[in-house]
Amino acid sequence: MEPVLQVALDFMHKKRALEIAAEAVKGGADWIEAGTPLIKSEGSDVIRELKKNFPGHTIIADMKTMDVGATEVEIASKAGADIVSILGLADDSTIEEAVTSAMQYGSKIMIDLIGVSDRVERSKTAEKLGVSYICLHIGIDQQMKGESSPIDILKQIVSEVSIPVAVAGGITQITAPELLDAGASIIIAGGSIIKAKDVCSATENMKTAMATHKAVASNVAKKYGSDELYEAFSLASTANISDAMHRTGVLSGIIPRNKPGTKMIGRALTVQTVNGDWAKPVEAIDQAEKGDVLVIDVGGGDIAVFGALAAWSCISKGIKGVVIDGAIRDMDEIYEMGFPAFSRYSVPNASEPKGYGGIGHNILCGGLTIKPGDWIIGDDCGVVVVPQEKATEIANRSVDVAERENRIREEIKKGSTLSKVLELEKWEQVH
């Protein structure tokens, strides 16, 4: 079978999905998938609309059925689906029922291996049960933690079954060629196409990558590993990061004191002191590693513990910035030197270096606990903290938020509004 590009529409809204599907079809998409969130928000009607709008294209209903296989396949097939996805985790009886129902309504079954532990064995069983396609799938939530499609398992599945094997899960114009080389017949792409500012070009680029077996450069939907977090956080704003953390992580009352556009990214070196005592903050500078951010807990004190000479010392050491739950001084000089600084207060007066407190233990700043090594990101909106144990996942989710906003921005710029693009009134929470 010729390699197929299946574009997955994982939106909540039918109108946006249909518009983006039209752009993807223009760019050469072969198959169009009604994604699971789309079907769950709009119902099977969206499958009907896709069939009506793109009659020459194979329509996939990503039902991810887990039970009542026959009924769900009947619903999707009657709405126009040519292929219906059933979870590999479902009981054999559900898969058998789905296959029988698909034969009755003229559709086919694709088994989705998301969450399956022995994917090779399950693929062999699924083929025996009569399914037409296998889909090796790394879910979006798994991708955020750094998982990607395992080439070795793909190769094993391809060698063990005779039906076409699809791959899904964060596939980009860079990764598609190696998956085809490993034997995949169907490339399922969601984010790398539907989050692109220009969906038509992104689809064309994916088709080129598939036809030539050569990567085409693209940054959309790239996933970042634990050694690439600086790069990832540099692509997201503090607002994006807070959204990715379900609107948490914000240091309350900590205000940027920088030139507009200043961004700070680094790992926390925590310091605790008392009001006006600048000994530990200044000693911490000598203990810091390049790339650290000093985070100073002064319990909200209003006498300065940090000033311009400390800031110059930080620059000498390669420290990325300072965050103070208390007061800073010499802001005119610090502003001019471009050293990122965030604090609760800016005042002229300091006190004596007495030496209370400590360096490198858990502290409170802006109402949140900060641990040494947590990621600290600051920009014109304020400061957020990302716990180090969740940093890879939050970095990827933050970039995802930024990319989805980039796409929405393009739609607004064509003359629409945020409310219209998101169909806000229709989707308000029911109270």
Ligand SMILES: O=C([C@H](O)CO)[C@H](O)[C@H](O)COP(=O)(O)O
């Ligand atoms: O099936 C999918 C996911 O479970 C949400 O419904 C996606 O369509 C699939 O993963 C493809 O999307 P990307 O991973 O963004 O390429």
